Amino acid sequence: MSWTDERVELLKKMWGEGQSASQIAKELGGVTRNAVIGKVHRLGLSNRATTTSKTTEAKEKSAAAAAPAPKPAAAAPKPKPQPKTEPARPQTPAPAATSKPSLPARKQIIPAGQPLPPQPSANEISPEALAKVNEIEKKAKKLTLMELTERTCKWPVGDPATEDFWFCGLPVQQGKPYCEAHVGVAFQPMNNRRDRKR
DNA sequence: CCCTGATTCGC
């Protein structure tokens, strides 16, 4: 794969959006995150109030309040002259919890992201599968939405409207979005569900 | 251990 205009553009876009190199790499396909990072650097667009950094100190502190350095040397045209801090982080303002008096103040609202898997509540699912789920849910990592990764089980547990809500977070089964136990209840062969056999 | 970006250097 080569860095075509389109790919570079997508790279720029995603990088600008604060996407991680690995995410960009996955999106682009055919490249590794190393390739992405390398390209990012070659393109000159790098710093971004990132996470890791050993080179932090190497930063110029000139652009603090005033710009005393005229710098006539126009060798590095920065497309981003603005002192942007960080990509906007969706911060939960202050949700007023009035619905459930029995609950303590709501601390955080989990934004409903993508379609949630069907909660099997008390369905006709393999009893042993259910048992397994109940078992592992005790060991669940109880991750928040933002803590989920590609290899953490994304099975939601509890009521999203309460604090008693989290994602399983256990290691996923290869290729699946859920851990083994939850895969078991998530992907039913749709068998003994009453077909339209009638 | 998982992740992140940064740098180096042979190609």
Place this chain on the structure above:
DNA sequence: GCGAATCAGG
């Protein structure tokens, strides 16, 4: 120019 290997921090 490219990106794997390596490094380094969280």
